[in-house]
Amino acid sequence: MKRIDFVMVLRIALGGVFIYAAIPKIVDPVAFAGSVAAYRILPYFWNYVAAAVLPFLELICGVLLVLGIRVRTGALIIGALNLVFMVALASAIVRGLDIDCGCFRQGGEKTTPWIALARDAVFLAMTAAVLRYERIRAAQRF
Amino acid sequence: MTRMRSIHPLSEIALVVFLATLLGVAWNKTLLTDAWRGGTSQAAVVAQAAQAAEAVPMPVGLAQAKELHDSGQAVLVDARSADSFTKEHIAGALSLPLAAASGKKPPLPKSVTPDTIIIAYCNGFSCHDSMELGKLLIKAGYRQVFVFEGGLPEWRDAGYPTAGGAS
Structure with a gap:
């Protein structure tokens, strides 16, 4: 079935994106903490906690999606993360902060909040498609 | 398709x-311990800053610091000791150890006016002297x-130029 293939590709792509996003942050948590701090949302210490935990959450959920295990759980968390990221980016735009989104590789070329926001909207749509298909599949089992 | 016993989705x-x-x-134990140690005093400072409104300097990232420095728009100020500065510092930076800046007027050259963009730095995220220096400069x-x-660590790791007699 074409539709199944398409959703599978979406699922693996989405998982891959999150694994790809997680690795540089795990390797360089200090740089990521700097990126988080640049949003000026969290108090000092919590920037580090976020920088320590978020990448592993992205990694685990990415792996779940790629392998097709516990897809709903992985997709729900990824969807929630995406929403949080979008709120943070929107708040950066509203406050006129000229910062790098810190989404993928830390440092290097700057990705503006607007572009990151648009990208996250695409990821959110992908997540919704994966979740929708999961629900249909779960219903078909019975 | 393998069917696994499902537990409650929320669990x-x-x-x-929890696993993440x-x-x-566990992966960042040292970093978090360091941040916590520096963080307790910092948390009090943040609370004070909320009252003193905007007395805390804004952070800039590596790319921005480099851009402002290269274009000559900003002056980089090294908050570490004069000794450390002599050993190695960001090329083109001025030395202004935190201890020396605690007086009434920080000893900066005349070319640095109240409207000059000043970027303070020290030994990376675990070092808070740059933040303290920044606050002193705002007060001044x-x-x-x-x-x-x-x-300096992030600057050096990025391969950007440093100066000094380290060898």
């Missing part, structure tokens, strides 16, 4: 979040003070 989510937290904290009347928290 599953909680489990994944565990891994993240400088209006555009920033802190480059990555400091």
Whole structure:
């Protein structure tokens, strides 16, 4: 079935994106903490906690999606993360902060909040498609 | 398709979040301990700053610090000791050890006016002297003070030029 293939590709792509996003942050948590701090949302210490935990959450959920295990759980968390990221980016735009989104590789070329926001909207749509298909599949089992 | 026994979706989510937290904290134990030590005093400072409104310098990242420095728009100020400065510092930076800046007027050259963009740095995220120096400079009347928290380590790791007699 074409539709199944398409959703599978979406699922693996989405998982891959999150694994790809997680690795540089795990390797360089200090740089990521700097990126988080640049949003000026969290108090000092919590920037580090976020920088320590978020990448592993992205990694685990990415792996779940790629392998097709516990897809709903992985997709729900990824969807929630995406929403949080979008709120943070929107708040950066509203406050006129000229910062790098810190989404993928830390440092290097700057990705503006607007572009990151648009990208996250695409990821959110992908997540919704994966979740929708999961629900249909779960219903078909019975 | 393998069918696995399903547990409550919320428990599953909680489990994944818990696992990520565990891994993240274990992986970054040293970093978090350092941040916590520096963080307790910093938290009090943040609370004070909320009252004193905007007395805390804004952070800038590596790319921005480099851009402002290269274009000559900003002056980089090294908050570490004069000794450390002599050994190695960001090329083109001025030395202004935190201890020396505690007096009434920080000893900066005349070319640095209250409207000059000043970027303070020290030894990276675990070092808080740059933040302290930034606050002193704001108190002293400088209006555009920033802190480059990555400091010398991040600058050096990026392969950007440093100067000094380290060998």
